[in-house]
Amino acid sequence: MNVELLRRIQTQIREHPETFRMDDWNCGTAMCIAGHAVSLSGFKWAKSGKRLVPQEGSVFWSAHGLGRKLLGLDDNDQAADRLFYTPNWPEQFFLAFCDSLSSYPESARIACERIDHFIETDGAE
DSSP: OOHHHHHHHHHHHHHOGGGBOSSOOOOSSSBOHHHHHHHHTTOEEEEETTEEEEEETTEEOOHHHHHHHHTTOOTTSSHHHHHHOGGGSOHHHHHHHHHTTTOHHHHHHHHHHHHHHHHHTTTOO
16 A cells, blocks of 8 residues: 555645545546545546546556556455545545535545545555
8 A cells, every 4th residue: 555645645635625526536626536646646637538537658547547556556455445435435434524525624634534544444444
């Protein structure tokens, strides 16, 4: 697990909560945890239909797939799904996050707590 990148994501969303969205899968000016992993790793975004997707040379990725790879999460494990999809978050984080959607700073704070918990449990929760 790439803890350093997870910490950089936390810093980004704490300092710029307006750039963090988990309820919209169209990466752009606001992104989910996977999208931030991609952007903070220096990847370019390319237009694919109406969506932006990460691009590496001539290869186009899903934000989920590349984010998982960059964060060192095994593709045979469900750890990426537990981190990237809020309904898969432990209940206390999921419910708090749902209650916070009208406040960027509050949803960013809860996401940072969720990331801490993910790291502490080595991705098991």
